[in-house]
Each structure stands twice: as C-alpha cells, then as structure tokens.
Amino acid sequence: MFFTNCHWSLLLCVLQTGCSWSIVPLFVYFLNKKEKKREHGGREKNSSIGHLSHISVSKFVLDRIFVSDKHKILFCQTPKVGNTQWKKVLIVLNGESSLLSLFEPHGLCGISSCPSFDTVLLNTYFKFLMVRDPFERLISAFKDKFQQNPRDEPWYNEDIAPLIIAIYRKSHWDGALTLSDLHFEEFVRYLVDVGVRRQILDQLFTNRIIHWMTYTELCAPCEIQYSVVGHHETLEKDAPYILHAAGVEGLVSYPSFPPDITRYNRTKVEQYFSGISKRDIRRLFARYQSDFHLFGYPRPDFLLN
Ligand SMILES: *[C@@H]1O[C@H](CO)[C@@H](O)[C@H](O)[C@H]1NC(C)=O
Numbered sequence: 001m002f003f004t005n006c007h008w009s010l011l012l013c014v015l016q017t018g019c020s021w022s023i024v025p026l027f028v029y030f031l032n033k034k035e036k037k038r039e040h041g042g043r044e045k046n047s048s049i050g051h052l053s054h055i056s057v058s059k060f061v062l063d064r065i066f067v068s069d070k071h072k073i074l075f076c077q078t079p080k081v082g083n084t085q086w087k088k089v090l091i092v093l094n095g096e097s098s099l100l101s102l103f104e105p106h107g108l109c110g111i112s113s114c115p116s117f118d119t120v121l122l123n124t125y126f127k128f129l130m131v132r133d134p135f136e137r138l139i140s141a142f143k144d145k146f147q148q149n150p151r152d153e154p155w156y157n158e159d160i161a162p163l164i165i166a167i168y169r170k171s172h173w174d175g176a177l178t179l180s181d182l183h184f185e186e187f188v189r190y191l192v193d194v195g196v197r198r199q200i201l202d203q204l205f206t207n208r209i210i211h212w213m214t215y216t217e218l219c220a221p222c223e224i225q226y227s228v229v230g231h232h233e234t235l236e237k238d239a240p241y242i243l244h245a246a247g248v249e250g251l252v253s254y255p256s257f258p259p260d261i262t263r264y265n266r267t268k269v270e271q272y273f274s275g276i277s278k279r280d281i282r283r284l285f286a287r288y289q290s291d292f293h294l295f296g297y298p299r300p301d302f303l304l305n
C-alpha cells in the first residue's frame with residue numbers, strides 16, 4: 001500500500017457528489033509539494049547534469065536512462081518492450097554476474113545518480129531505446145500488471161485498479177472501493193482522460209505509470225539524439241545489430257527467444273479493443289500519436305474507422 005489514509009479520504013471526498021471540486025487543485029498542490037520536498041531532501045544534484053548537449057532534459061527522463069560507463073552505452077528504458085533482457089545484457093557487459101536485483105540493477109545507474117558519469121562525453125556514447133506498436137504495448141502493460149497480477153507488485157491490483165474502477169467504471173458506483181477486476185475499457189478511459197482526475201491519479205500512482213507513459217515522455221527523443229531505435233517486432237535482427245553498432249558484439253549476446261512472441265498480433269489487438277468505443281479509441285490514438293508517428297508505426301485504421 002502506498003496511499004495514506006489521508007489520500008484515501010481526500011479521494012473519496014473528491015469522488016462523492018456534493019464534495020466541492022475546488023479541493024482538487026489543492027490536493028494536486030499538496031502532492032506536488034510532497035514530491036518537491038522529497039527531491040530536495042535527496043542527494044545533491046549537479047545542476048549541469050540536466051543538460052545534454054545544452055538542452056535541458058527532465059530529471060525524470062534522466063532517471064530512466066541506464067548507463068554502462070565501461071562500454072559507453074546509454075539505454076533508455078521503455079517498459080513492456082523486453083527491457084529486462086536488455087538490462088541483463090548491460091549488467092553482463094558491466095562485468096556483474098549477479099542478476100539478483102533488477103529493480104536496483106547492480107552495476108547500472110540512472111544518468112542523474114551515476115557517480116562516474118561524465119556529461120561532457122555524452123555525445124560519444126552509444127544511445128539506444130526499444131519500441132513496439134504503442135497499442136500492443138498498452139495491452140501488454142494491462143495484461144502484465146492487472147491480469148497476471150505479479151506477486152511482487154501487489155499495488156497494481158490493490159491500489160491502482162480499485163481507484164481506476166471507482167472513477168471510470170460506468171455502472172453505478174455503490175460507494176465501496178471494489179477489488180473486482182479492472183476491465184481494459186476502464187483502463188483506456190483512464191488513459192484518455194485529459195482532465196484533472198487523471199492528473200491526480202498519476203500523482204498517486206507515482207513512477208508506476210512508466211508502464212503506460214509514451215516513449216516520447218520517457219526518453220525525450222527530440223532532445224536526445226539516439227544512435228539506434230530498435231523495434232521489438234524485428235528483435236531477431238535488431239538485437240544483434242544494436243550489439244554490433246555499440247561495439248560489443250563479441251562480448252555478449254541477446255538471450256534467445258521464440259521468434260513468434262515479438263511479432264505484432266493484430267488479432268490480439270482487435271480482441272482487446274473490440275469492446276471499446278470508437279470515441280475512446282480515437283482519443284487513445286491522439287494521446288499516443290507521437291509514438292506511432294515518430295517510430296514508424298502505421299495509424300491503426302482498422303480500429304479507428
Ligand atoms: C558538475 O559537472 C561538471 C561537468 O561534468 C563538472 O565540471 C563539475 O565539476 C561538476 N560539479 C560537481 C559539484 O560535481
């Protein structure tokens with residue numbers, strides 16, 4: 001559980017009719033303040049570190065980028081695109097045989113916390129990220145976090161799902177926060193909400209939202225000049241290419257995998273979206289449009305028209 005009682009009662013208040021909406025901005029303000037306090041309380045930051053090639057990139061982005069200083073490689077994490085395997089590859093490259101803790105990957109550090117990282121040399125680093133079809137990625141996040149419900153990450157079903165259900169379930173809400181299964185439809189409705197409710201939820205969910213944040217938000221591809229963008233759908237070819245381009249092909253290989261699992265599966269996408277209104281699908285496309293366009297994924301007309 002990562003919500004305090006205070007969070008819950010404020011949220012319930014917000015949800016209930018009769019509660020003044022003026023409380024909402026206040027709530028967001030408090031959460032923001034809490035975040036800021038936490039940041040300032042942490043380690044001292046080198047202010048120049050937020051500038052890559054003189055362009056400022058947020059600390060949030062920098063924290064998602066892993067560094068192998070030894071081989072001068074930067075890897076921007078895009079969850080649900082086979083990142084765990086890439087982290088293993090980088091850990092092996094860094095000379096660490098232990099894969100015990102991937103959540104705090106041994107020998108890997110985020111740019112903004114890496115003690116030995118030299119921003120001046122950044123342009124000489126090999127920089128890459130992995131992408132896949134943005135809608136398939138959302139389905140993968142939904143399946144992985146809410147349907148398969150990983151035992152070591154109970155908060156997805158214990159905290160996040162009930163709140164999304166409470167706010168976005170269409171059937172009449174009976175006042176109890178239910179633990180019944182989150183439907184993909186409700187997850188989509190949360191994702192497409194452009195209002196303050198999603199802002200509040202995203203604040204509450206903290207960095208767990210990285211599983212459905214856009215690649216653009218996660219990796220700042222317009223500010224950071226990546227050397228290679230690998231595609232999950234062609235991983236069989238892209239993985240060896242990336243290792244070759246990074247100059248480490250003789251040192252490590254990408255773990256083998258059954259070829260079919262990375263291919264785009266239109267049937268699966270159609271199944272998941274079959275119950276979603278065209279209006280919500282169009283809004284969802286609008287939110288993830290930059291990910292489709294920037295990384296060469298065709299507009300999913302079969303869903304939108
Ligand atoms: C901050 O980073 C710059 C550039 O890498 C470096 O010259 C400077 O010494 C660093 N300052 C501190 C306090 O680490």
Ligand SMILES: *[C@@H]1O[C@H](CO)[C@@H](O)[C@H](O)[C@H]1NC(C)=O
Pocket residue numbers: 260265267268271
């Ligand atoms: C595609 O998805 C459907 C529905 O989930 C599944 O039955 C089928 O086996 C998948 N096809 C491949 C090639 O994985």
